[in-house]
Amino acid sequence: MKTRDRLRIAMQKSGRLTEPALDLLKRCGLTFRQSRDKLFCFGEGEPVDLLLVRDDDIPGLIEQGVCDLGIVGRNVLDEFSLTAGIDGAPLKEWRPLGFGRCRLSVAVPQEMTYEGAASLGGQRIATSYPGLLGKWLRDAGVQAQVVTLAGSVEIAPKLGTADAICDLVQSGGTLVANQLREVDVLLESEAVLAGPATLPTDERGDMLELLFKRLDGVIQVSE
Ligand code: ATP
Numbered sequence: 001m002k003t004r005d006r007l008r009i010a011m012q013k014s015g016r017l018t019e020p021a022l023d024l025l026k027r028c029g030l031t032f033r034q035s036r037d038k039l040f041c042f043g044e045g046e047p048v049d050l051l052l053v054r055d056d057d058i059p060g061l062i063e064q065g066v067c068d069l070g071i072v073g074r075n076v077l078d079e080f081s082l083t084a085g086i087d088g089a090p091l092k093e094w095r096p097l098g099f100g101r102c103r104l105s106v107a108v109p110q111e112m113t114y115e116g117a118a119s120l121g122g123q124r125i126a127t128s129y130p131g132l133l134g135k136w137l138r139d140a141g142v143q144a145q146v147v148t149l150a151g152s153v154e155i156a157p158k159l160g161t162a163d164a165i166c167d168l169v170q171s172g173g174t175l176v177a178n179q180l181r182e183v184d185v186l187l188e189s190e191a192v193l194a195g196p197a198t199l200p201t202d203e204r205g206d207m208l209e210l211l212f213k214r215l216d217g218v219i220q221v222s223e
C-alpha cells in the first residue's frame with residue numbers, strides 16, 4: 001500500500017453513529033469541508049480526511065489499509081475479527097468512545113423456559129452476528145443451529161424460522177413489542193476507535209499522536 005501523508009478515518013455515513021462521531025471529531029478540533037452526501041470528506045485545518053461508508057465496511061477498510069482508523073461499534077469490530085478478519089492483520093480497539101451504547105443479547109419467546117445457555121441446545125437461533133454467537137455457544141459447550149439473517153432478526157420466532165434470537169438491544173422496547181424476553185448478554189457494546197494493531201509511524205504518526213491526545217482530553221471531559 002502506497003504511503004499517505006494525510007490521516008484517513010472511516011465512519012458511518014448515515015445511522016446511529018454518524019452525528020455523535022462527527023461531534024466527537026469536531027470537539028477534537030477537526031473540521032471538514034461539507035460534502036456529507038459524498039464518500040470522501042476533506043479535512044480543512046489538520047491533515048485528516050473522512051471516509052463515509054456503511055458501518056459494516058469499516059473493519060475491512062482498515063484491514064486493507066484504505067483507512068488508518070475507524071469509528072465503529074464494538075459489535076461490528078469483534079464480529080469481523082471472528083469471521084472475515086482471519087487472513088489479515090488483527091485489528092485493535094484503541095479507545096472506547098462512550099456513545100452508541102447497546103448490548104448483544106439472547107432473547108427468547110416470553111413463554112419459553114430459559115435456565116442458561118443449555119436451554120438453547122438443539123434450538124435454532126437467528127442472528128446477524130454468527131461469529132459472536134457461535135463463539136458464545138462453543139464456550140458454553142452448547143450445540144445449536146445458528147440462522148444468519150441480515151436484518152429483522154426480532155421477527156424470526158414469530159415467522160417460525162427460529163426459536164430464539166441474538167440481537168442488539170438498547171432499551172428493550174423492540175423485544176417487548178415482539179413478545180421476546182432478554183435472557184443473556186453476550187457483549188456490552190459502544191462505539192470505539194478501531195485501527196490496526198500497529199499504527200503508521202510515517203508522516204501520519206505526528207497527527208495520530210495529536211489526535212489521540214485531543215481525544216483523551218475530550219473523552220475525559222465528557223466522562
Ligand atoms: P449501515 O447502513 O451503516 O449498515 P446499520 O443499520 O447497520 O447502518 P445502525 O442501526 O445505525 O446501523 O447502528 C449502528 C451501530 O449503532 C450498531 O452497530 C451498534 O453498535 C449501535 N447501536 C446502538 N444501539 C443500537 C440499537 N438499539 N440497535 C442497533 N444498533 C445499535
Ligand code: ZN
Pocket residue numbers: 054055056
Ligand atoms: Zn450496518
